[in-house]
Amino acid sequence: MAKLLKGKDVVESLNAKLTKDVQKLKEDGITPTLAILRVGEREDDLSYERGTKKRCEQVGVSVKAIALPMDVTEEEYLSELDKLNKDATINGILMFRPLPKHIDELKARNMLAAKKDVDGCTDLSLAGVFTNTKLGFAPCTAEAAMEILKFYNIPLQGKKVVVIGRSLVIGRPVAMLLMHANATVTICHTKTIDITSITKDADIVVVASGQMESVGKDYLKEGQTVIDVGIGWNAEKNKLCGDVIFDEVESMVDAITPVPGGVGGVTTSILVKHVVEAAIRQNS
Template sequence: MDCFNLKPAAIYAAGFNYKGGSSMKILLGKPVADKITQELITEVNKLKEKCVTPKLTIVRVGNKEDDMAYQRGAIKRCESIGIQVDVKAFDDDIDEIEFIDGLKNINEDKSVNGILVLRPLPKHIDEDKIKNIINPNKDVDCLNTINLGKLLEGDKSGFAPCTPTAVMEILKYYEIPVESKNVVVIGRSTVVGKPISILLLNKNATVTICHSKTEDLESITREADILIAAVGKAKMINKSFIKEDAIVIDVGINVDEDGNLCGDVDFEDCKDKAAMITPVPRGVGSVTTSILAKHVVNAAKIQ
């Protein structure tokens, strides 16, 4: 059954002994996102009383479906809170210099509090050349190396990436302990894999990072109390990758052969073996947009 408002803390406190099958719980993002949203509405109203309206600019190159899906969700969430959203869309064949000039103009716009660059960018645009263009105080998804450094040091004055933070919020909301738990992260990108590993380490989890060069991947993932899939391959993770009653967090946003959004985890194959699992859509993604909104509001306060 879906766990819209169930938080079995007593079960989690003793460890992950919750059985799968008919008792398996789907960790929906909506109640987590709604809680954050309600808190933000109050904060935005207070800012507006001071004649401050938080503004986010989304920078998109091309029209990839996963980017478009995230953009739609971000706009809907932000506007429901009272955050103004502007989208700057560039053709996927835009020249790198032209893109950099456009990003600089956005960064210098004093009306913009937060900037989100949808990634990954096309291969002809070097992220190393653009990541430090964005003012750290406007860098709401941790592209700038200053914010990455703060994340590594545990300095909470910076902005951590939205998706890894959303994962932590889901674990927190459903009262799933991570301290001393064996957590396996599949994926080592600076967008999800590495940051979520740092955030988990800061909560005293024992973290293993797996990637494309990892040998015998399944034997490692089957040892995980919590498995976080962030590899970017549709339905790559099936039940052979998880142990009985594991917690499975699916960060992937992909499009399957039928044109439908899906995650890195084969949900139907894994749902009866996992104790708890996030779906795609309706899982991590819906919380990510709330974290994005929270960062924009905090950026407005800083500026």
């Protein structure tokens, strides 16, 4: 039976450190503050906002939520974003996407100041990931996967790691972060030929295919570590499932993240970590 790489323990460790960091900042008269910029009342946005506020409160980070109507003009939206960029009391900005079609999302996200881009969505933040420089912040899910590997002391240097998926949200940035940790990384995707022979040759497999339960025992071998980034509702099974067929592979691999209870919970804590890091950088 595989060791479960539970996100809860990682979150508790992160929270303990962040609480101390926030306390030190407050002693210096600085309250780390996250601004949430939301358009409309989408239930998934509201749910994420509630979860983010709760996680921020746990470590003492302040939250300022700005809710704009669905019919807000692009000019009004960008004006609000500009105010947050210039507000020295705001350390991080979380921009909920997708934006309404009448707002140019590419223009909006790249107007966001990289130093406040705690969600890692700007081109400058991604450039920072690729060049291993602190231009902004890594996408939270990619860093969450790395945080789990670090917490559970899973060695990366010299190891073969396969990443399934090449999105800018997780696949490509996590591959870069893994390479910065001296792993040898292969990215697989929908056009990869004979993908199972590649994944079976890996020490670690990060699955971010975006296809629920698409990776089964034919992709894996004994002794591997599996990081399952996916999450979706399986109506047939009436439960949340990842991109990996958990019941099929758990008995053969060495370690695996559960879904739910794995990468997802850590992602929100990484967002909060970025807010605290942004406050430290901006006031150093």
